[in-house]
Amino acid sequence: SHSFAKSTANTTRRPRQLSVDYYAKSCPLVDQLVGSVTSQQFREAPVSGPATIRLFFHDCFVEGCDASVLITTRMGSKLTEKDAEDNKDLAVEAFDSIKKAKSLVESKCPGVVSCADILAIAARDFVHLVGGPYYQVKKGRWDGKFSIASRVHSNLPRVNSTVDELLQLFKSKGLTLEDLVVLSGAHTIGFAHCHHFLNRLYNNKGTKQPDPNIDTRLLKALKMSCPQVGGNSDIVAPFDVTTPFSFDSAYYGNLEAKLGLLASDQALFLDPRTRPLVQNLAKDKQKFFQLFAAAMDKMGSIGVKRGRRHGEKRKDCSMHMS
Ligand code: HEM
Ligand SMILES: [Ca+2]
Numbered sequence: 001s002h003s004f005a006k007s008t009a010n011t012t013r014r015p016r017q018l019s020v021d022y023y024a025k026s027c028p029l030v031d032q033l034v035g036s037v038t039s040q041q042f043r044e045a046p047v048s049g050p051a052t053i054r055l056f057f058h059d060c061f062v063e064g065c066d067a068s069v070l071i072t073t074r075m076g077s078k079l080t081e082k083d084a085e086d087n088k089d090l091a092v093e094a095f096d097s098i099k100k101a102k103s104l105v106e107s108k109c110p111g112v113v114s115c116a117d118i119l120a121i122a123a124r125d126f127v128h129l130v131g132g133p134y135y136q137v138k139k140g141r142w143d144g145k146f147s148i149a150s151r152v153h154s155n156l157p158r159v160n161s162t163v164d165e166l167l168q169l170f171k172s173k174g175l176t177l178e179d180l181v182v183l184s185g186a187h188t189i190g191f192a193h194c195h196h197f198l199n200r201l202y203n204n205k206g207t208k209q210p211d212p213n214i215d216t217r218l219l220k221a222l223k224m225s226c227p228q229v230g231g232n233s234d235i236v237a238p239f240d241v242t243t244p245f246s247f248d249s250a251y252y253g254n255l256e257a258k259l260g261l262l263a264s265d266q267a268l269f270l271d272p273r274t275r276p277l278v279q280n281l282a283k284d285k286q287k288f289f290q291l292f293a294a295a296m297d298k299m300g301s302i303g304v305k306r307g308r309r310h311g312e313k314r315k316d317c318s319m320h321m322s
């Protein structure tokens with residue numbers, strides 16, 4: 001019957017189980033250990049917050065949440081994910097945070113906690129440190145044995161992806177339309193380099209005109225920071241022009257006012273399928289926080305590996321074992 005078919009599909013596709021108390025016996029203080037590093041790192045280098053949240057997203061979307069994004073290319077070997085074009089802007093502070101957390105955890109519980117779990121915990125800590133929700137992180141991920149630069153591009157969204165393409169990509173990861181809108185809310189903090197939105201300012205879709213869906217004052221300001229040619233490639237603009245350093249629902253209100261930075265942000269308001277949710281989240285921060293916590297949990301269980309057949313437990317997060 002229909003319901004039978006549905007339930008078997010569910011059992012075969014159920015992600016390997018993670019649990020909040022996975023390290024209860026082997027490393028009961030893992031959350032506190034990571035927490036002491038993330039809070040110090042946040043005081044010393046606040047950019048670690050947005051950078052680590054983005055690092056977690058880029059890990060989970062490519063080969064699942066398995067710390068594949070942390071592997072560095074060895075001399076004479078093929079490029080790893082970290083060196084793929086789409087990962088060039090991942091800030092070094094994010095990698096530093098994980099490295100420091102891993103070394104503290106290794107000193108107390110050697111060989112026990114995966115880099116993938118440390119990244120998931122650190123991302124949660126930073127969401128909370130920047131003013132977002134606190135939620136329990138389920139653990140039990142193993143680290144991946146592969147990290148291949150050429151696997152990155154097709155598994156990440158592009159700044160000019162259509163809503164259809166975004167929905168399709170998210171669906172391929174087991175995520176819904178709601179997850180797409182809610183997780184994009186991470187852009188309530190952080191910054192983007194000019195090249196990601198330059199076309200919107202000067203030559204939208206080959207028209208030689210700016211994107212009509214940018215507020216004129218924002219357009220003017222962005223053009224000042226980001227000249228069409230010869231600009232400084234280090235210049236960045238805030239995703240959320242109102243509160244770039246705090247985790248709130250201003251991102252969604254901005255979209256209603258044509259203040260989105262990337263085409264993919266603004267598209268969530270322009271598309272009639274996603275607009276109602278944008279409007280709801282704009283006026284309900286509690287709802288945003290609740291849905292964001294749930295969506296991070298869901299994203300954190302993409303492609304999870306368990307056991308030696310498919311995974312490893314690294315000592316140094318940047319190097320495979322053996
Ligand atoms: C939906 C499609 C998405 C696209 C096209 C996209 C694209 C981008 C781009 C181009 C940047 C700027 C990088 C730079 O110039 O340094 C960025 C930054 C960022 N992204 Fe996304 N992103 C998406 C979804 C997400 C999701 C789902 C998350 C996390 C849940 C996320 C978290 C972040 C954060 C926190 C930053 C700021 C990083 C920083 O300031 O260091 N993004 N994103
Ligand atoms: Ca990965």
Ligand SMILES: [Ca+2]
Binds near residue numbers: 189243248251
């Ligand atoms: Ca904000």
